[in-house]
Amino acid sequence: MDAVAEAEAPQTMLQNTPKMSTRRVNVYYGETKALKDVDLDIGENQVTSLIGPSGCGKSTYLRCLNRMNDVIDGCRVEGDITLDNVDIYRSGLDVVQLRARVGMVFQKPNPFPKSIYDNIAYGPRLHGLAETKADLDNIVEISLTRAGLWKEVKDRLLAPGTGLSGGQQQRLCIARAIAVNPEVILMDEPCSALDPIATARIEELIDELRQNFTIVIVTHSMQQAARVSQKTAFFHLGDLVEVSDTEQLFTNPRDQRTQGYITGRFG
Numbered sequence: 001m002d003a004v005a006e007a008e009a010p011q012t013m014l015q016n017t018p019k020m021s022t023r024r025v026n027v028y029y030g031e032t033k034a035l036k037d038v039d040l041d042i043g044e045n046q047v048t049s050l051i052g053p054s055g056c057g058k059s060t061y062l063r064c065l066n067r068m069n070d071v072i073d074g075c076r077v078e079g080d081i082t083l084d085n086v087d088i089y090r091s092g093l094d095v096v097q098l099r100a101r102v103g104m105v106f107q108k109p110n111p112f113p114k115s116i117y118d119n120i121a122y123g124p125r126l127h128g129l130a131e132t133k134a135d136l137d138n139i140v141e142i143s144l145t146r147a148g149l150w151k152e153v154k155d156r157l158l159a160p161g162t163g164l165s166g167g168q169q170q171r172l173c174i175a176r177a178i179a180v181n182p183e184v185i186l187m188d189e190p191c192s193a194l195d196p197i198a199t200a201r202i203e204e205l206i207d208e209l210r211q212n213f214t215i216v217i218v219t220h221s222m223q224q225a226a227r228v229s230q231k232t233a234f235f236h237l238g239d240l241v242e243v244s245d246t247e248q249l250f251t252n253p254r255d256q257r258t259q260g261y262i263t264g265r266f267g
């Protein structure tokens, strides 16, 4: 676009296209509505934190982004959810491929009962990402390096993943998510089972990973949201109350409910 056209373009065109976008998202568990008309854009190569009191719908929202709610009996999702402007709920979509593009890391580290090597190699094998053993070795090394774990495990790749410390297991799970080249990584309270040192390690890692990945993280810790994210979304009773640059949300929230939550008046 030339300079004149750019100057005349509507404001929305000047902004970066979001990596993921949700519009009028409603989620039901049976008759109960857990999310109400949620409109939210997820910026590329940014960390977006989802915060709010227990039960406000943060995890439910996160699971909409890679259709993990599909596996919950009685859960129904309505609305438009796109990845690179393409509807991820369209019929015929390959959900396995979607979950490779939008990976997930859970609250409790959950390595497979396999070796460290096989934990990482599993996804690339499933998706045919390596032609030779050397290719696979390379993916395993790169993924563990990016997750900050390579040096600690390179001499015991055939040992069970479950034998690592909690923090190492969580980095193994992040390496496993990275191994299939995702574009987005969803993290559901990834540090809640970890001690402060392991937590700090994961937070540093999240900051490094955003160079290459788009990250959405659910956290109960406002300090963590402030440390790791560029955008923060505050949920309350199924409503997305406010989404802003993280610093603005914590220093100058627009909504009374956000103000109440960040000052500890409820939640």
Ligand SMILES: Nc1ncnc2c1ncn2[C@@H]1O[C@H](COP(=O)(O)OP(=O)(O)OP(=O)(O)O)[C@@H](O)[C@H]1O
Binding pocket: 029, 034, 052, 053, 054, 055, 056, 057, 058, 059, 060, 061, 072
């Ligand atoms: N599998 C389920 N079946 C029925 N109701 C559910 C289910 N999962 C979540 N809910 C309900 O949906 C609402 C939102 O839950 P969700 O777990 O998304 O909230 P959250 O903000 O992530 O909570 P927390 O911070 O406690 O993890 C809550 O009222 C919860 O009880």
